[in-house]
Amino acid sequence: MNDGVLAAAAHQPGSWHRLARRDLQHLIDVLVEAGHRVVGPQVADGAIVLRDLAHADDLPHGWLDEQDGGSYRLRHDPGAGPFDHVVGPHSLKNFLFPPRDTLQRWVRVAGSWQEQAIPRDEPPLAVIGARACDLQALAVQDAIFIRADYADPAYAARRDRLVVVAVNCRRAAATCFCHSMQCGPAVTHSFDLALTDPAEGAAGDAFAVEVGSERGAGLLAEVARRTTVGALDDEAIAAARRVPRDLESRMHARSVEPGQPRPRSLDTEGIRDLLFDSLAHPRWDEVATRCLSCTNCTLVCPTCFCHSVGEVADLSGDHVDRDRRWASCFEIDHGRMHGGNARPTTASRYRQWLTHKLAGWIDQFGTSGCTGCGRCITWCPVGIDITEEVAAIRASSAPDGQPAAGHEPSPSPPDAPP
Amino acid sequence: MSNAISADDAGPGPGAPPASVAGTNTPPHDSRGKPRIAVFKFASCDGCQLQLLDAANRFLELAEHVEIDHFLEARSRSVPGPYDLGLVEGSITTPHDVERIHEVRAQCRVLVTLGACATAGGIQALRNWGRIDDFLSAVYASPQFIDTLATSTPIADHVHVDFELRGCPVDTTQLVELVTAVLVGRRPRVPQHAVCVECKERGTVCVAVARGIPCLGPVTQAGCGAICPAHDRECFGCYGPAEAANLVSLTGWYERRGTPREELARLVRSFNAWAPAFREEGDRLSAGPAGTDVESSP
Numbered sequence: 001m002n003d004g005v006l007a008a009a010a011h012q013p014g015s016w017h018r019l020a021r022r023d024l025q026h027l028i029d030v031l032v033e034a035g036h037r038v039v040g041p042q043v044a045d046g047a048i049v050l051r052d053l054a055h056a057d058d059l060p061h062g063w064l065d066e067q068d069g070g071s072y073r074l075r076h077d078p079g080a081g082p083f084d085h086v087v088g089p090h091s092l093k094n095f096l097f098p099p100r101d102t103l104q105r106w107v108r109v110a111g112s113w114q115e116q117a118i119p120r121d122e123p124p125l126a127v128i129g130a131r132a133c134d135l136q137a138l139a140v141q142d143a144i145f146i147r148a149d150y151a152d153p154a155y156a157a158r159r160d161r162l163v164v165v166a167v168n169c170r171r172a173a174a175t176c177f178c179h180s181m182q183c184g185p186a187v188t189h190s191f192d193l194a195l196t197d198p199a200e201g202a203a204g205d206a207f208a209v210e211v212g213s214e215r216g217a218g219l220l221a222e223v224a225r226r227t228t229v230g231a232l233d234d235e236a237i238a239a240a241r242r243v244p245r246d247l248e249s250r251m252h253a254r255s256v257e258p259g260q261p262r263p264r265s266l267d268t269e270g271i272r273d274l275l276f277d278s279l280a281h282p283r284w285d286e287v288a289t290r291c292l293s294c295t296n297c298t299l300v301c302p303t304c305f306c307h308s309v310g311e312v313a314d315l316s317g318d319h320v321d322r323d324r325r326w327a328s329c330f331e332i333d334h335g336r337m338h339g340g341n342a343r344p345t346t347a348s349r350y351r352q353w354l355t356h357k358l359a360g361w362i363d364q365f366g367t368s369g370c371t372g373c374g375r376c377i378t379w380c381p382v383g384i385d386i387t388e389e390v391a392a393i394r395a396s397s398a399p400d401g402q403p404a405a406g407h408e409p410s411p412s413p414p415d416a417p418p
Numbered sequence: 419m420s421n422a423i424s425a426d427d428a429g430p431g432p433g434a435p436p437a438s439v440a441g442t443n444t445p446p447h448d449s450r451g452k453p454r455i456a457v458f459k460f461a462s463c464d465g466c467q468l469q470l471l472d473a474a475n476r477f478l479e480l481a482e483h484v485e486i487d488h489f490l491e492a493r494s495r496s497v498p499g500p501y502d503l504g505l506v507e508g509s510i511t512t513p514h515d516v517e518r519i520h521e522v523r524a525q526c527r528v529l530v531t532l533g534a535c536a537t538a539g540g541i542q543a544l545r546n547w548g549r550i551d552d553f554l555s556a557v558y559a560s561p562q563f564i565d566t567l568a569t570s571t572p573i574a575d576h577v578h579v580d581f582e583l584r585g586c587p588v589d590t591t592q593l594v595e596l597v598t599a600v601l602v603g604r605r606p607r608v609p610q611h612a613v614c615v616e617c618k619e620r621g622t623v624c625v626a627v628a629r630g631i632p633c634l635g636p637v638t639q640a641g642c643g644a645i646c647p648a649h650d651r652e653c654f655g656c657y658g659p660a661e662a663a664n665l666v667s668l669t670g671w672y673e674r675r676g677t678p679r680e681e682l683a684r685l686v687r688s689f690n691a692w693a694p695a696f697r698e699e700g701d702r703l704s705a706g707p708a709g710t711d712v713e714s715s716p
Binding site: 044046047070072073089090099100289290291292293295296299300312313314317325332333345346379381382383 | 483609611612615625629635650660662666668
């Protein structure tokens with residue numbers, strides 16, 4: 001038995017350790033040397049985006065993000081740690097379910113079609129800085145792409161090799177409402193390692209690291225060969241565990257402050273029936289006067305999975321790729337079918353998106369399609385707010401979600417799931 | 419400006435199996451059995467024709483499959499029609515143009531317009547808001563020799579157009595896709611969604627949301643690959659209005675956040691100023707709030 005195995009045993013899943021902030025580079029190095037493509041948050045183009053990460057110095061030390069409907073701004077704060085921002089425009093979806101993918105390649109030889117193998121030589125992915133809402137989105141997309149009866153081979157291959165170094169948030173943007181969707185801010189699943197900065201106020205000089213998997217244990221053991229990975233006593237572990245719990249309490253207690261963006265929350269009580277019983281609600285037409293049908297909300301959403309598959313041929317017609325691209329229920333092509341278009345209006349598209357995300361998803365996948373990450377609010381060019389739309393529908397519906405007389409509650413989603 | 423072929427809801431949708439591109443619909447016209455293509459120019463900068471040449475390798479491949487019988491930008495030899503496919507660049511700005519586009523239409527089985535000029539009247543359609551005599555006397559020493567119309571109008575205002583390819587200039591990939599689709603008799607895959615889709619595909623951070631730059635991307639049809647926002651600039655609307663473009667909502671948002679109304683009017687009045695959705699919004703913004711003079715507003 002060698003030292004590595006002993007060390008891995010010491011870092012078993014469920015254990016907690018101390019990693020100095022300056023030693024994050026060792027973690028990156030270990031991942032890179034094991035052949036991973038490492039992706040992490042970095043400042044670029046006026047936002048904190050997910051990009052290939054080689055140096056821990058490139059993490060957004062000293063930067064915070066201020067988010068509101070249709071608005072995202074970076075703010076320099078010398079006390080901010082590398083993970084004191086929240087979520088940016090990118091999510092794990094950009095990497096596991098990329099915007100474009102070639103699924104099949106066909107060549108016509110002597111009048112008959114032959115499938116050609118597509119090289120799948122991409123390295124395994126490691127994501128640093130994923131949040132609780134990101135991990136919930138990961139679980140939701142897993143349920144879509146890796147099913148018992150069908151698994152998407154490309155997604156499944158990427159997911160199987162994915163390494164997640166998660167972070168417990170100690171700050172929330174005004175657009176964050178993971179507490180309402182009950183999936184954050186505490187990281188509880190789908191991670192290999194989870195980092196928590198237990199310092200109050202300015203960023204501390206060390207992270208509490210929770211090991212979430214055997215893979216995470218092996219990684220931390222390898223880091224421990226290169227630098228000191230310290231022990232944490234029960235008191236320190238309890239302090240680290242309190243960080244996201246305290247934030248969650250603060251999120252529940254948030255109130256509107258003058259001159260500050262309104263903190264978001266979403267009342268999910270009976271939401272499935274509320275929405276399905278509100279299909280003729282005038283709010284759909286009202287939101288359509290503001291909605292641009294531009295697709296931004298769906299493309300930044302970490303769970304939206306719609307895509308279109310089509311063939312791209314060269315001029316000879318002998319070489320054809322079957323390509324998959326992101327699609328959106330806000331595109332006219334999404335509702336196009338034999339005999340007409342199911343959703344010709346913006347009102348019908350917005351209704352489809354909202355009712356599917358928050359109601360139909362429950363029937364289809366047993367969970368809400370929303371993780372409360374707030375991206376759809378921030379990145380809507382005109383600041384349309386999913387929490388505000390639901391609140392407006394709830395406010396003007398009959399008490400207890402009872403439909404108006406003569407109206408039968410819908411037993412199923414109004415539109416076929418995509 | 420309707421993207422006539424793709425707007426047909428009853429047409430075959432995307433996702434047809436590979437067998438549908440087998441080319442059984444190809445109508446051979448010349449003696450060697452190749453479809454014949456002609457390229458025509460009206461009032462334009464030639465940029466869209468250059469995109470055809472710019473497709474380089476793909477253009478050479480195209481030349482193997484079609485006979486390019488009239489393309490004065492590329493070769494002086496011209497073979498008389500009729501043609502299987504006519505590609506038209508430029509807008510109609512003279513009485514002679516009006517006559518000639520009818521002749522061109524009569525020569526072409528399928529007629530496709532290339533770019534903002536042919537599809538929406540182009541940047542030169544800004545004349546439609548001015549007085550042509552003022553322009554003539556300002557520009558020409560002897561305006562009496564100029565025989566021009568008061569307006570610059572799209573091809574579809576004069577003859578039936580089978581498909582309109584957007585852009586200033588058109589995109590080479592869309593151009594090759596269009597020619598391929600016409601040759602094999604299927605609907606071209608030219609999406610009508612907004613430029614935002616292409617920004618998100620590239621991973622570009624939204625310049626409107628993260629920098630507060632008034633950008634036309636959310637109301638402009640995709641096709642360019644979202645080049646400008648990737649270089650920290652707003653979308654200028656080169657591909658014209660997207661399907662379901664909600665100009666009033668977007669410009670209202672920008673105006674409430676500090677962009678002057680006349681600046682927004684200028685933004686929608688560029689290469690596609692005369693495209694209906696942009697034209698209507700430019701007029702609405704220029705009219706200003708009731709009882710105010712746009713020129714004197716802050």
